[in-house]
Amino acid sequence: MSPRPRFASRLDTVRNAVVGVLLRPLRWFSPQTQFVLGFAFLVILTTLLLSRWPFRLRELSLLLFVTTAFYIVWRVVSYRASIVDLFISGPRAFALVGSAILFQTAVMRSAYLIATAVASQSTRAPFNDVSVWSLAIPFAAAALLITMLLDRQLSLLVAVVTALFAGLLAPNGILLGLFAFISCAVAVYGVGRYRERQSVTLAGLIVAAVNCVTAIALTALTQHPIRLSSLMLAASFGVGGGLLTIVFASGGVPINESLFGVLTDMRLLELSNADLPVLSQLALRAPGTNQHSHAVGQLAEDACRAIGANSLLGRVGALYHDIGKVAAPDHFVENQTGDNPHDRLKPIQSAKIITSHVTYGLRLAKEVGLPKRVADFIPQHHGTRTLHFFMRKAEAQANGARIDESEFRYPGPKPQFKEAAILMLVDSAEAAARSLAQPNLQNIRTIVSKIFEAVVSDGQLDESKLTLRDLGEVREAIINSLAAIYHPRIDYPDFNAPPSGRPKDMSPHITYERAADVPINRSGEVEEEAVSRPEQLNRR
Numbered sequence: 293m294s295p296r297p298r299f300a301s302r303l304d305t306v307r308n309a310v311v312g313v314l315l316r317p318l319r320w321f322s323p324q325t326q327f328v329l330g331f332a333f334l335v336i337l338t339t340l341l342l343s344r345w346p347f348r349l350r351e352l353s354l355l356l357f358v359t360t361a362f363y364i365v366w367r368v369v370s371y372r373a374s375i376v377d378l379f380i381s382g383p384r385a386f387a388l389v390g391s392a393i394l395f396q397t398a399v400m401r402s403a404y405l406i407a408t409a410v411a412s413q414s415t416r417a418p419f420n421d422v423s424v425w426s427l428a429i430p431f432a433a434a435a436l437l438i439t440m441l442l443d444r445q446l447s448l449l450v451a452v453v454t455a456l457f458a459g460l461l462a463p464n465g466i467l468l469g470l471f472a473f474i475s476c477a478v479a480v481y482g483v484g485r486y487r488e489r490q491s492v493t494l495a496g497l498i499v500a501a502v503n504c505v506t507a508i509a510l511t512a513l514t515q516h517p518i519r520l521s522s523l524m525l526a527a528s529f530g531v532g533g534g535l536l537t538i539v540f541a542s543g544g545v546p547i548n549e550s551l552f553g554v555l556t557d558m559r560l561l562e563l564s565n566a567d568l569p570v571l572s573q574l575a576l577r578a579p580g581t582n583q584h585s586h587a588v589g590q591l592a593e594d595a596c597r598a599i600g601a602n603s604l605l606g607r608v609g610a611l612y613h614d615i616g617k618v619a620a621p622d623h624f625v626e627n628q629t630g631d632n633p634h635d636r637l638k639p640i641q642s643a644k645i646i647t648s649h650v651t652y653g654l655r656l657a658k659e660v661g662l663p664k665r666v667a668d669f670i671p672q673h674h675g676t677r678t679l680h681f682f683m684r685k686a687e688a689q690a691n692g693a694r695i696d697e698s699e700f701r702y703p704g705p706k707p708q709f710k711e712a713a714i715l716m717l718v719d720s721a722e723a724a725a726r727s728l729a730q731p732n733l734q735n736i737r738t739i740v741s742k743i744f745e746a747v748v749s750d751g752q753l754d755e756s757k758l759t760l761r762d763l764g765e766v767r768e769a770i771i772n773s774l775a776a777i778y779h780p781r782i783d784y785p786d787f788n789a790p791p792s793g794r795p796k797d798m799s800p801h802i803t804y805e806r807a808a809d810v811p812i813n814r815s816g817e818v819e820e821e822a823v824s825r826p827e828q829l830n831r832r
Contacts, residue, residue, distance in 0.1 A: 327383055331366070334390045335359050341394075341401045342460050354460070361453055365389060368449055377709065378442055379555040379665050388552045389438060389446055392544075396434035396450075397457050399540065403429040404461050418515075418522040423464050427507045427529040431458060431472035432479035432499050433540035439480050440491065440545055441554045451476030467510055471503075478502040479537065489558065492542045500534020555663045560608045563666060570615055570660050577618045580626030584722065585611050591718040591773050596711055598769035599762045606711040609669035612662060613715060616653025616670065620645055625802065625820040626723075635824045639686035643679050643700045646821060650674060650702060665709075672712040673719055675752040676704035677815035681822035706755050713756035714766055717747060721770050723818040727810050729803040731778035733771070738807040740771050746816030 321329065339355045366386050373382035380388070407425035414420040431454055438447035454476055459469030482502075483495035507530030508523050515522055549559050566575070575582040589610035596606035621627040623634065623645050634642040650671050657667035683700040707713035724739045725731050744767055747753060758766070802820050804810050811819050 323383070330387060330390070331362065334394055335362055338362070338394055338397050338457075341397045342457060361456070362390060362393075365393070365449060365453065369446060372443060372446055376443060379663075380442075380553055384552055385442060385446070388442065388548060388554065389450060392434040392437050392548075393450060393453055393457075395544070396431075396454050399433065400429055400431070400454075400458055400461055418519070418525055421522075423462070423468065423514075424511070424522070424526055424529060426462060426468055427471065427503070427526055428532040428536065429458075429472075430533050430536035430540050431455075432475040432534075432537045433544070435476035436479040436483065436492070436495055436499070436537060436541045437544045437548065439483055439495075440541070441548055441552075441556060444480055447480045448477070451480055464514075467514065471506055471510060474506050475499055475503055475533065475537075489542075492545065493538055496534050496538030496541065498534075499537050500531045503530030503534045504528075506530065550661075553663050555605070555665050557604055559663065560604045560666075563608050563662070564611060568660075570656060571611060573618055574615055578614075578621035578624070578627050580628075581614050581617045581621060581624060584626050584726075585614055587777070588613070588715065588718050588722050590777075591722055591770055592711070592715050594773045595714045595718055595766045595769045598765045599710070601710045601714065605665065606714055609666055609673075609711060609715055610718075612653075612657065612666055613669045613673045613719070614649065614653070615656050616649035616651070618656075619649065619652045623821065624649075626726075632821065632824055634821050639682040639689065640699055642821065643682045643686075646679060646682075647674075647700075647702050668708065669712055669715055671703060672705060672707045673715045674702040674704075674817070675706040675716060675815075677702055677750065677752060677817050678813070679817075679819060679822070680813035680815065681811060681819040685822065706752050708755055710756060710758055710762070713753050713758050716752060717744065717766060717816075718770055720747070720812070720817050721774065723820070724807075724810050724812060725774045725778055727802055727804055727818065727820060728778070728807060729805045731774070733775045735807040736774045736778070737771050739810060739812070740767060740774070742807075742812060743816040746812065746814055750815045752815065 335355070335358050339351065339358045342354055342358065343351045369386045369389055370382045372378070373385055378385050404422075404426060407428070408422050411420050411422040411425050418424050432451075434454060435447045435451045438450050451473055455469040455473035458472040459465035462468040479495055479499050482498040483491050504527045507526040511522055511526040512518055545556075545558075548554060549556060566572070571582075574585070589607040592606035592610045593603045595601075596603040617624050617627070623642075625632075637645075653670040654667060657670060678697060679700045683695060683697065686695050686700070707716055720743045721740050724743060725736055728735050728739065744763065748763070753763075802823060811823055813819050
């Protein structure tokens, strides 16, 4: 018996083991208790970082201030998560924002202590001025990190909190807090979508430039008389703060992506790499499914772009939606080159094998560490649809006995977001179009419309947030894309073998002359596995 192929990289295996060990104690507590412990942890550590030794009554008021600040952050994050798709849950988003604020506070406190120590060793102005050395602190690191990982509005909130905490740390708190807020605001609005690693560098350079100008302006306002050496030193420290922002943000992005399961465009592009073990095994063991996944990915990308959804997420979700088929690839029609193994199985056995590619796919997704939003495509692209043709076969063989419909139904849930709903539609549309002997525009339009009507009537899109207008635009995008893919080719005499020259019993794929003959069930799903090969050959 051959060993089980490796689907996860060694790095994923090590990461899963380490995370499992670290998070094991937290599983002893309920989610509510975990949140309370995490909130208390953030408040206490941040207060200690902002406190001055020895502790006095001031630290109690500081504790109340920090608690209020984190509570406001929690409420804003919860509200933002309810109106905007952050790709992670509200508590996890708060954990990311809170940890970024905590880390930023630790960096500011450490840098300020270093600046104080260095300034105390100098006797010549402006090197003995702590406020000048403090300009080199990377205030914008946390704000830039949250901008790239989560949301621009949340990063602006981080900027405000960073400025307040910076003001608490420094004796000239107002000026340093103002400098910190300007630096953070530039980081928030100085970077676009995180589609390439250079985005961090570009944003850091913009921060460095603005820091330079701001440092010169603040130094000119506070120093009398104005000395050129002070202005040049302040400008250089401001630039240094921007460059340090690049260092801290660049290092924090991949760590937090993995730790909190954040799904950035860069992470999606990495997941689309065909050399990843799970995609390599899919191409090797189920080449038909792999080709189908790439075709569906292109259709999903076009359809998502038509309604303003995340086209990159749609394409990557399509690449992984059928990874569970590697367990039994020859039981799915796109991988069959000969007989249909379902002809020798009972309908209930066939249904269990087909629906199990969802549960096995989820196991593989957990094993390879797929982000939750990508893994959600695996169960949601089938929803709770029923394998009607196999169920009818079972009813015919049961001689009147009652059939349990749940044994022929996918576990679900129904699509919960637009990209998953689009994948459900394009998955069926591509399979149906591939089954057409003559995939002209009329046949494609007929079969796509039939699939849309069936899926909507079955209630599969009720939880997906797709509007009727979205559905119309998605349908036209799918029809146009399929027509472009399957448009008729020109026949070249003496080069193209006539269709009748191909032996019928050697055809690896089931094709239908009429769109009405494609086996689309009442849920809008193509059940070609339910059609036996002899039956199909007789029809042709």
